[in-house]
Amino acid sequence: MAKYTEMAYDDAEEMVFGEAKEPVTYGHGPQITAGGGQVFGVTKIAPRPGAEARPEKLKTEFRKITKTILQRAVTLGFPTQEIENEWVHQMGENPVEYAQEPAIAQQAAIAEEFADEYGIATATTHTIPDLRVSEKGLRHGQDRESYYPEKVIGSFEIAAENGADVLKIESSGGMELADYGIQRGDIKAFLFGIGYLGSIDMEWLWSQIVDIAQKNNVIPGGDTNCPAANTAMFIAGGYLDQDIARTFSAITRAICAGRTIVAWEQGATGPDKDCGYEGPIVKAIAGKPTVMEGKDCSVAHADLMGNLAAQVCDGWSNESAEFHEEFSGWSSGTWAEAVGYEVSLMNTAKELGEDKTLRDIYMASDRYRSPESYIIAYDNAYKIGEAMVEEGDSYYRRSKAAAIKAAELIEDAQEQGKLQLSAHEKDTLEKVVTDLRALPEDEDKFVEECLNEYGDLPKFNPKNYGL
Amino acid sequence: MLDISGISYDNIFNRYDIVAEKEVTPEELFEEMAPKEEPWRTITQKLVFLEEVTDEVEEALNEYDPEDVINKGLIPGMDINGELYARGIYYLPQLIIAGDAMGKGIELCEEAMREAGQERKAKGKVLMHVAEGDPHDIGKDIAAAMLKAQGYEVIDMGRDVPVEDVVDAVKKENPDVLTGTALMTTTQTAFPRVAKRLQEEGLDVAFIGAGGAVNQSFVHSFPMGIFADEAADGPSICEAVKEGKTWEEIREEYDEIVPSAA
Numbered sequence: 001m002a003k004y005t006e007m008a009y010d011d012a013e014e015m016v017f018g019e020a021k022e023p024v025t026y027g028h029g030p031q032i033t034a035g036g037g038q039v040f041g042v043t044k045i046a047p048r049p050g051a052e053a054r055p056e057k058l059k060t061e062f063r064k065i066t067k068t069i070l071q072r073a074v075t076l077g078f079p080t081q082e083i084e085n086e087w088v089h090q091m092g093e094n095p096v097e098y099a100q101e102p103a104i105a106q107q108a109a110i111a112e113e114f115a116d117e118y119g120i121a122t123a124t125t126h127t128i129p130d131l132r133v134s135e136k137g138l139r140h141g142q143d144r145e146s147y148y149p150e151k152v153i154g155s156f157e158i159a160a161e162n163g164a165d166v167l168k169i170e171s172s173g174g175m176e177l178a179d180y181g182i183q184r185g186d187i188k189a190f191l192f193g194i195g196y197l198g199s200i201d202m203e204w205l206w207s208q209i210v211d212i213a214q215k216n217n218v219i220p221g222g223d224t225n226c227p228a229a230n231t232a233m234f235i236a237g238g239y240l241d242q243d244i245a246r247t248f249s250a251i252t253r254a255i256c257a258g259r260t261i262v263a264w265e266q267g268a269t270g271p272d273k274d275c276g277y278e279g280p281i282v283k284a285i286a287g288k289p290t291v292m293e294g295k296d297c298s299v300a301h302a303d304l305m306g307n308l309a310a311q312v313c314d315g316w317s318n319e320s321a322e323f324h325e326e327f328s329g330w331s332s333g334t335w336a337e338a339v340g341y342e343v344s345l346m347n348t349a350k351e352l353g354e355d356k357t358l359r360d361i362y363m364a365s366d367r368y369r370s371p372e373s374y375i376i377a378y379d380n381a382y383k384i385g386e387a388m389v390e391e392g393d394s395y396y397r398r399s400k401a402a403a404i405k406a407a408e409l410i411e412d413a414q415e416q417g418k419l420q421l422s423a424h425e426k427d428t429l430e431k432v433v434t435d436l437r438a439l440p441e442d443e444d445k446f447v448e449e450c451l452n453e454y455g456d457l458p459k460f461n462p463k464n465y466g467l
Numbered sequence: 468m469l470d471i472s473g474i475s476y477d478n479i480f481n482r483y484d485i486v487a488e489k490e491v492t493p494e495e496l497f498e499e500m501a502p503k504e505e506p507w508r509t510i511t512q513k514l515v516f517l518e519e520v521t522d523e524v525e526e527a528l529n530e531y532d533p534e535d536v537i538n539k540g541l542i543p544g545m546d547i548n549g550e551l552y553a554r555g556i557y558y559l560p561q562l563i564i565a566g567d568a569m570g571k572g573i574e575l576c577e578e579a580m581r582e583a584g585q586e587r588k589a590k591g592k593v594l595m596h597v598a599e600g601d602p603h604d605i606g607k608d609i610a611a612a613m614l615k616a617q618g619y620e621v622i623d624m625g626r627d628v629p630v631e632d633v634v635d636a637v638k639k640e641n642p643d644v645l646t647g648t649a650l651m652t653t654t655q656t657a658f659p660r661v662a663k664r665l666q667e668e669g670l671d672v673a674f675i676g677a678g679g680a681v682n683q684s685f686v687h688s689f690p691m692g693i694f695a696d697e698a699a700d701g702p703s704i705c706e707a708v709k710e711g712k713t714w715e716e717i718r719e720e721y722d723e724i725v726p727s728a729a
Contacts, residue, residue, distance in 0.1 A: 013468060049685060052653040088653040089600035133602045133627055146627070172602065179605045183612070184567075185560030231605055235559070239484040242552070243559040243609075322652055322680070360469035367471070369480050379468060420482045424558060 001207070001265050005392035008287025012382035015280070015312045016359050017346050021287025024269050026165045026219045027123030028108075029115025032080050034271040035289030035314040038350065040080040041343040042125070042274060042291055042317035043069045043336040048324060052090040052098070059102035065323050065332050066107045070114040070122065072333035078340040081114075083107060084125040084168075084274070086320055092129040092151055095158045099126075108163025125166040125221065126159040127273065128152060134176040138201060138464035156209050160216035167213055168273045170226040173201020174259070176459035178228035178252075182235060185248055187403065187432045188439065192450040194228050195255045195399025196443075200465045202262035210267035222272025222288075223263040225256030230275055233372060238302050245428035246304075247410060247421065250371035251436075254384050254406035257281040258399035261388075264288055274317035277303070277372070280381035281402070283312060285389060291315035296338050305373035308366035311359045312378050316343050368419050371429075375406045383409065396443040400436060407433045489554050493547075496556070500547045506531075507540040510572070514544025515551075517564045524572040533576035534588065537618075541569050541576075545616040552699075559609065566612040573615075589620035591709050593701075594642035596633055597626035598649035598657040598678075606678050607648045610698040617702040630657055634664045637672055644705050645672050646695075650679035659689035666690060673714040675704055693717050696727040 008021045020035025032040045051061040066083055073081035085107070091099035104126060111122035131152055137143035140150055156167055177193025180186065202223060213220035224230070229252045235241075236249035257278040264270065270288030272279060275297075279290035294309030297319030303309070310316060318335040326334050349358035359378070366373040374380060387405035391397035410429060413419035421429065440446050451467070454460055493515060501511045506527045513520045520541070527536045548565045551557035577587050593614050597604045604626040611621045622640055624632065637645055649655035658676045665672065676686035677695040686694035691714050693704055707717050707724045722728045 046652050046680075049652045049656045052656065088651060090653060093600065131600075131602065135625070179608065182605065183559060183563045183609060185558075185564075227603065235605075239482060242484075242555050245558060320680075357469055360471065364469070364471040364474060365479065368476055420485055422482070422485050423488055424556075428558075 001203075001267065003265055003392045004261060004285050005389050007285055007382070007385055007389055009284055009382070012284065012379045015284060015378050015382070016355050017310060017313050018350055018355065020270070020283065020289040020314050022269070022289070024219055024271065024289055027082070027115075027121055028112045029119055030079075030121040032082060032121050032123050038080070039313060039343045039346040040082055040121070040315050041073070041078060041336070041339040042082040042084050042315045043332065043339055044084040044086060044274070044318055044320050045069070045323050045332040045335065046086065046320040047088060048322060052088055055097045055102050058090075058098055059106060061323065062103045063106060063110070064330065066110045068330040068332040069336045070110065070120070072329070072336040073340060074114065074118050074120060076337060076340055078120070078336075078343070080121040080343075081336065081340070082123045082125060082315065083111065084127060084317065086127040087129045087155070089129055089131065092131050092155050095151070095155045099155065100158055100162050104159055104162040104164055108165075123165040124163065125168060126164040127168040127170065128155045128159065130169055130172045130227075132172060134459050134461060134464055137461070138173060139204060142463065153208055153212075156212045160212050160218045164218055166219040166221040166271070167209060168221040168223065169205070169209070170224050170273060170275065171202060171205055172227040173205070173465070174198030175227045176457065177454060178231070180454070180457060182228075182232050182244060182252070185244065185428060185431065187248070187251060187435050188450070189454060190228070190252055191255055191396070191399055191403065191439075192446070192454065194225060194252070195258050195403075196396045196447065196450075197465045198225070198228070198256075198259040199262050199395035199399070202259055203266060206263045206266035206268055214267075220263075220268040222268050222270055222276070223260055224273035224276030225260055225278060226273070226275045229253045229256035229278065233277065233303060234301050238304060242424075245425045247371045247425040247429040248432060250375050250410060251403050251406050251432050253278055253372055254281070254375060254402040255399045257384065257402055258388060258395060261285060262395075271315050274315070275319065277305070277309065277376060280312050280376050280378050281384050281388070284378070284382045284385035289314035291317050293317045293319055296335065296342060299335070304370040305366040305376060307362045308373050308377060310342065310346065311363045316346070368413070371410045371419065371421070371425065374413055374419050375409055380409050394443050396446050397441070400439060404433075404436050407436065487555070489556055491554065491556065493551055493556060496547060496551055500543070500550065502539060502543055507543065510536075510540030511544040511547065514541065514565050514568060515547050517561060518568065520568050520572045521575060524575045528575065528579050533579040533583075533585070536576050537573060537587070541572050542618055545569055549616065562616060563609070563612050566616045570615060587620075590618040591643040591705055592620045592622065592640065593644045593646060593705060594622045594624065594636055594640050595646045596624035596628040596636075598647055598654040599627060599629050600657070601649045601651060601654040602626050603650040603679070604648070606698060607646070610646065610648070610677065610695075610701045613698050614701050614705065617705075619702070619705060630660045630664060633661050634668060634670075637665060637670055638668065642672060643708050644675060646675040646677065646701070648678035649681055652680045655681050655685060658686065658692065662689045662691050673704070673708045673717065675701065687718055695725065700725050700727050
């Protein structure tokens, strides 16, 4: 498959929420067109602990979740409502019993009923859990204990055959090196894990997902680097946290863009996964629609870019919130409402022709709140995209280029006195830049060096990546 | 792009972390806290400034008892690192890198003890695992590093560990504390199943439950469960167990014992 070597947009200014170069249409009723001129809302709710005890129990839970989301959307008159299910482990372990009817088929039927009765555009997205564990093996035939690679691919088939509109995953290839790198402030390990190994794993995974989706006429959406760059972001945290530096976390975000975009290079169409904060970078390169989360995911984490994250999204989402009762009803409804009103604001701005003004207000609000928000600001995301496509034919070199560009952007903003950095953030940035600049230009040499340096890590098995 | 140059960010947000930055340096704290005698001072210094200590430990083992090398050289180094972390001067990577270096030093000391027919007296034994069905283990790894740095022996069962394997390991290892971590709401339900099976086997052990979506009310809803919100809570809970407190007492005095709850 061809890699991206050009930008989809002529300049950053072209990018705005609700519009993508390559819109995608799916779902029930009037249908959702991601990137087709309006932003759509996505609500994501996790079953309560214990709901997974029996398939029947899980089915009841998903029925309530689905209905209460759609009821709130209709109650408030929202024109679109997407429901995303991040499968729990038990569904991936036994998709026929726990996912097929309880979640996929049942939700598709309810989404269709609401579309028929009220004319609301509905859709269901299924995010398959990446059960694979590097020690056991990431590819078919390697894990003879749990058969996780086979179960993951099998889950996509079941979702596609039973009513899912969109397929997504938070894949975990390279996580074993990323975890090591995050804990030790080792950007080379992270780059090897996510920029290189993770991209190889994405090729393997997404070529199969795209085939399954095409065979069943459903949408292959996209991936996210949740298990690595988001892990770095969560650990970096806010101003009271001191586990890793936010400059390090920001650079990991740039690196992971090189990996996330592989899904689209393999034929996925978007919209990609909401927790991929690298969305603005990959959208700038590919022009495919992206779903983002920010202020409405406060139930799960604090991300220092609650407003900025909305700047160029096509779908706006919350984060997995537990299903439970609130004063106003079920949590599913409260999150559908919070997300829906934000979407209404964006679409009203579009109606008024003020969407780019709102985009810039969202962006300006958090632009200097953290190094990560600064590099994801759409003008900077575009610059990182440009650096990546110049090296587009090498997974390693494009991820490294993204990292160096992000570091330079942060350095410049700090020198200009616009972006404040703590002493620790500055020290870490300096070390990251030194480490990145010391890396070889040649991909083979880099891989050889990394295999020598990290080859003995207990969780890392080069065979998982065909090495 | 809208002209945003006129925004006064003082009215938008404050970088409280920069306001609260501490003036003290690792060098100053080292001078204040490090042992004065050699070779302990050099070993401590190497650990505080994130260098390997294998040569120094090997040399010290020629002359001193391995227990002394651990208690007078390695542990004081990690104590200073812990203090630097607590004061917001050191961050996680410094603790992990120093922990790796200390781990190699401890291995050398343990080897020397085995050769002398001795056994290391660790502060306590902690058995760690990630819940069945859960592949996310970075939280467990960080917590393990903090426990090791405080002198605890850690037995790491890895991730996606079946309930029965945890119960068997508790029987075999007889740990002072068991820990379980989980990212998902529906993998954490393995914890009460572990607790139930432990009870059926007549085993009673403080069982720290932690991780992404795990919360206090859930962990305290099953027997033996003690919630840890942060990796840094682990050593304090283990210390309370070693002082003889039961899991019921730790829950009762939770806010006094567990740092993140204070």
